Amino acid sequence: MTDASSSPRSGAAPRLRVLAAMSGGVDSAVAAARAAEAGHDVTGVHLALSENPKSFRTGARGCCTIEDSRDARRAADVIGIPFYVWDLAERFREDVVEDFVAEYEAGRTPNPCLRCNEKIKFAALLDKALALGFDAVCTGHYATIVTRDDGTRELHRASDVAKDQSYVLGVLDERQLAHAMFPLGDTLTSKDEIREEAERRGLAVAKKPDSHDICFIADGDTQGFLAGRLGTSEGDILDEDGRKLGTHEGAYGFTIGQRKGLRIGHPAPDGKPRYVLDISPADNTVTVGPAASLDVEGLTAVRPRWCGAPPDGPGRYTAQLRAHGGETEVTAEPSADGDELRVRFTEPVRGVAPGQAIVLYDGDRVIGSATIATTERARVGAHSGPDALGKGGEPA
Numbered sequence: 001m002t003d004a005s006s007s008p009r010s011g012a013a014p015r016l017r018v019l020a021a022m023s024g025g026v027d028s029a030v031a032a033a034r035a036a037e038a039g040h041d042v043t044g045v046h047l048a049l050s051e052n053p054k055s056f057r058t059g060a061r062g063c064c065t066i067e068d069s070r071d072a073r074r075a076a077d078v079i080g081i082p083f084y085v086w087d088l089a090e091r092f093r094e095d096v097v098e099d100f101v102a103e104y105e106a107g108r109t110p111n112p113c114l115r116c117n118e119k120i121k122f123a124a125l126l127d128k129a130l131a132l133g134f135d136a137v138c139t140g141h142y143a144t145i146v147t148r149d150d151g152t153r154e155l156h157r158a159s160d161v162a163k164d165q166s167y168v169l170g171v172l173d174e175r176q177l178a179h180a181m182f183p184l185g186d187t188l189t190s191k192d193e194i195r196e197e198a199e200r201r202g203l204a205v206a207k208k209p210d211s212h213d214i215c216f217i218a219d220g221d222t223q224g225f226l227a228g229r230l231g232t233s234e235g236d237i238l239d240e241d242g243r244k245l246g247t248h249e250g251a252y253g254f255t256i257g258q259r260k261g262l263r264i265g266h267p268a269p270d271g272k273p274r275y276v277l278d279i280s281p282a283d284n285t286v287t288v289g290p291a292a293s294l295d296v297e298g299l300t301a302v303r304p305r306w307c308g309a310p311p312d313g314p315g316r317y318t319a320q321l322r323a324h325g326g327e328t329e330v331t332a333e334p335s336a337d338g339d340e341l342r343v344r345f346t347e348p349v350r351g352v353a354p355g356q357a358i359v360l361y362d363g364d365r366v367i368g369s370a371t372i373a374t375t376e377r378a379r380v381g382a383h384s385g386p387d388a389l390g391k392g393g394e395p396a
């Protein structure tokens with residue numbers, strides 16, 4: 001199998017046919033330029049993911065506009081590589097947007113970037129690329145691929161941890177890693193230096209703002225986006241004892257750990273802030289309470305995906321629960337049938353929501369990921385330990 005992670009200038013690896021996914025931003029443009037400079041046969045492709053793309057961006061949000069497509073084409077022209085636009089809007093709508101809406105409707109908090117990497121960039125796009133004779137798909141993600149002496153491949157954090165994006169790539173399996181290329185992953189440079197490199201290369205996207213938030217919600221109003229698809233439905237906001245504190249217009253508009261926007265109208269008896277503890281789509285209620293009630297000591301996750309061979313038993317790892325979150329020490333073990341991952345935290349953590357991804361690391365190496373299904377919470381005021389656990393965060 002061709003090693004997509006190596007440069008032909010190493011003296012051993014061949015020149016590869018590389019399909020560079022170009023979003024119209026600076027990172028993907030520099031990644032494509034580096035792949036071409038390394039001697040690979042590079043073709044650029046922009047993924048048309050929006051069925052009704054806007055002509056221009058809204059601020060720095062989104063990456064699917066007509067403007068972005070034109071920026072990607074101009075960058076490909078400067079690099080001197082062929083360029084195409086592939087329409088994957090229907091697949092994106094089905095696998096990412098509709099999944100996003102369905103997850104919120106069920107009271108879970110999804111990460112659409114992971115789903116896009118799993119279903120679009122390294123499934124639909126990669127499968128099409130391989131069918132056309134390409135060896136690898138190149139993206140502007142900050143992560144690294146390490147090839148071991150036995151030929152197996154591992155996903156590792158980027159050299160610059162501050163820019164690391166391995167969390168959203170934790171859904172990739174070994175086959176996908178074998179055909180992935182991340183030219184920015186071993187870059188010990190700041191984002192400003194990446195922009196300076198783009199400027200030196202004559203790429204007009206050098207000063208273009210980064211896209212952020214959710215690409216298909218251009219104005220950043222997630223609640224408004226969901227309301228437009230799910231409608232409004234008044235429900236109750238309750239405290240932990242079931243007392244009504246206020247109302248809301250749809251339980252889907254809340255996430256576990258949320259503090260702002262509760263609109264309860266009066267403070268808690270102790271004067272401290274309240275946080276969303278549970279979301280129940282079945283009866284359209286949202287339960288709020290003190291921060292201490294968010295403490296989670298364990299969880300069960302489903303649909304594990306392994307970046308290589310799965311663990312054959314329990315192990316000690318660090319876990320990341322958000323794209324820009326820190327790491328926490330855990331013990332984790334796949335179930336006997338391999339369908340679940342059971343995790344215990346060394347120290348309680350807060351704001352863990354069903355639907356989020358948990359990504360396991362061994363040092364800088366990504367072991368794999370899974371989708372959080374249920375959490376185990378510590379009882380407020382109780383000591384730590386198995387007998388102090390209470391269930392929380394179960395999806396409907």
